[in-house]
Amino acid sequence: MQTYKLMVNGQAREVSVDPGTPLLWVLREELKMTGTKYGCGISACGACTVHLAGVATRSCVVPVSLIGDRPIVTIEAIGQDRVGRAVQDAWVAEDVVQCGYCQSGQIMSAVALLKIRRNPTDADIEESMGGNICRCGTYVRIRKAIKAASQQLA
Amino acid sequence: MAYSHTIHGSSAVLILIACLGWSSTRSLTQDNSQEAGSTKREAGLAAWQQVYSVLTYPRCINCHTATNYPQQGDDRHPHLFNVHRGPGGKGVPALNCTTCHQSANADSTGVPGAYNWHLAPLSMKWQDTNDNILSSTEVCRSLTDRSKNGSLDGPGILRHHQQEPLVLWAFQPGRRRDGTERSLPPLTHEQFVAATRIWVEAGTPCP
Numbered sequence: 152m153q154t155y156k157l158m159v160n161g162q163a164r165e166v167s168v169d170p171g172t173p174l175l176w177v178l179r180e181e182l183k184m185t186g187t188k189y190g191c192g193i194s195a196c197g198a199c200t201v202h203l204a205g206v207a208t209r210s211c212v213v214p215v216s217l218i219g220d221r222p223i224v225t226i227e228a229i230g231q232d233r234v235g236r237a238v239q240d241a242w243v244a245e246d247v248v249q250c251g252y253c254q255s256g257q258i259m260s261a262v263a264l265l266k267i268r269r270n271p272t273d274a275d276i277e278e279s280m281g282g283n284i285c286r287c288g289t290y291v292r293i294r295k296a297i298k299a300a301s302q303q304l305a
Numbered sequence: 306m307a308y309s310h311t312i313h314g315s316s317a318v319l320i321l322i323a324c325l326g327w328s329s330t331r332s333l334t335q336d337n338s339q340e341a342g343s344t345k346r347e348a349g350l351a352a353w354q355q356v357y358s359v360l361t362y363p364r365c366i367n368c369h370t371a372t373n374y375p376q377q378g379d380d381r382h383p384h385l386f387n388v389h390r391g392p393g394g395k396g397v398p399a400l401n402c403t404t405c406h407q408s409a410n411a412d413s414t415g416v417p418g419a420y421n422w423h424l425a426p427l428s429m430k431w432q433d434t435n436d437n438i439l440s441s442t443e444v445c446r447s448l449t450d451r452s453k454n455g456s457l458d459g460p461g462i463l464r465h466h467q468q469e470p471l472v473l474w475a476f477q478p479g480r481r482r483d484g485t486e487r488s489l490p491p492l493t494h495e496q497f498v499a500a501t502r503i504w505v506e507a508g509t510p511c512p
Contacts, residue, residue, distance in 0.1 A: 171413025193482065194405045194416065195386050207399040212414040217407040260399040267398035279399040281387035 155215050159184070160228035170216035174208075175199045177215050178225060186226040186255050190284070197283035200256035200263075201225050207263035226255040234304060235262050241300035249287035257283045261297050270301050349507020355492060355500035356466075357441045360448075361431055362490040364475035366438065368423075371430040379488055381436070394424030410474075415482025419474035428453035445511035459505035466501045 154167045159182065166181045173192075178184045178201070187210060190198030194209035201210045204221035229235035238261050241247075248254050257280070264271055264279040271279070276294050285293070359365060367376040375384040391397040396404065406422035431444050439447070447453055448462065457465060466472055476494040478487035492500065504510070 169413075171411075173414055193414075200399075200404075206401060207404050209405050212405055212411060212416045213407055214411050214413050217409060217411060217418070263399040271398075275398070278387075278389050278391075278397045281389075282400045282404075 153216070155218070157215075157218060158220070158222040160224055160231075161222075166215070168215055171214045174201065174203075174210040174213045174215055174218060174223070178210065178223075184225055184227055188252055188255055190253065190256070195284070196253065197256040197260060198253050200259040200283070202229075202259060202263065205263075205266070207260050226259060229258060229262055232262070234265050234300075237300040237303045238262050238265065238296070241296040241303065245292050245296040245299060247289055247292040247296050249285075249289050253283060253285045253287075254289075257285065257289075257293055261293070261300070265297065265300060265304065269304060271297065345507045346510050349504045349510045350512055352500040352503035352507070353445055353510065353512065354441065356497065356504055357444055359475075359490040359492050359497050360444060361438050362475075364478055364487070364490055365472075366431050368471070369425045369429055369431040371427065371432050371434045371436075375424055390424055394426060396423075410477070410479030412480045415480060417474065417479050417487070420470040422471065426455075442512050445509075449509045449511065459509050462509070463498070463501050463505050467498050 152167050153170050154165060155177075157164050157166065157177070159178070164182055166177055168177055168181060175187060175189060178187050179189070187201055188198040189211065190196035192211050194212045197209065199209055199211040200207050202208065202224040203210075203213070203218065224232075230239050235258075238258055242254070242258060247257075260280055260283050264276070268275055268279075273294065276297055280290075280293065280297070360369070363376075363379050363381055367378075367381060370376055370390075372383070373390045374388055375390070376382060377384045388400065388402075389397050391401070394402075396402045402422045402424075405416050407416070407418040408420045409418050410416075411418055429447065430439075431447070432438050449459075451457065454462070473494065475490055476497075478489070480486055490497070
């Protein structure tokens, strides 16, 4: 066990865990922040996506020992960001969600995309969001919502 | 008069012998020099073959691809999870290389890592678009082409092999998710650098 000081959603948090513990489980089990989901555990589905120093990151494969002092942002706080808020608004307006399980990761990835590419094309969306899997098949609404958020941010 | 002719004749013979001797010496020196150069080139070519064996091993060639995506595994299959090369070989927004690959191996989760994880540029591809590994000649010529290799000269290539974190990673590639070690290139890093040095000092000859 080792003690780690993490900056999560702007707050300093301290955890004592095994160094190999993936960030996902630190968030869910140590910090009781269950907005970030476990879908596969092998970075295949994107449900666990958080932002690590602004980079969309698969928290299920990043051990807490490799985080360092990089700030972490999770779905719980993404609405505090202008781009995050626009994405959330668009998700509601376009009625994107079906079961909802993948959507934390979808939103985090969509925000990361719009922060870099404010006006993404269909190809951009397909490439950037292609690693986030939705069993319910809400892809069409996701694409529509990303474009709506893009227009709101313009 | 006869004596004079004899002296002149003898002198001429002596001069001729001297010239022949000098010529032989010069020729011998040239032969030695040529032989040394040839030996050095042969040693360089032999060393290159060792370097080539590492460059085309999966730990290296999986990122020196000719495609729009990296490869994975000893069988060099396309990287899973819809990963794309992206601009600069670093992936695309929201799906960068560093979305998963951190600055060190994550043995607890099986994800390899090293500082600045990314693909080599397409100019440094060591396979063709049909996933066939390029020949020793082709890789050598590509690697030594300064218009393709980021303007590296011989010493620069040696430094790259000595110091680049992603090169170093190939010799300490970490564990897979199931706990098994990833396979290693046919040389150790020290041997790889030594072979590179011999090749560079021989003038980076290509077969």
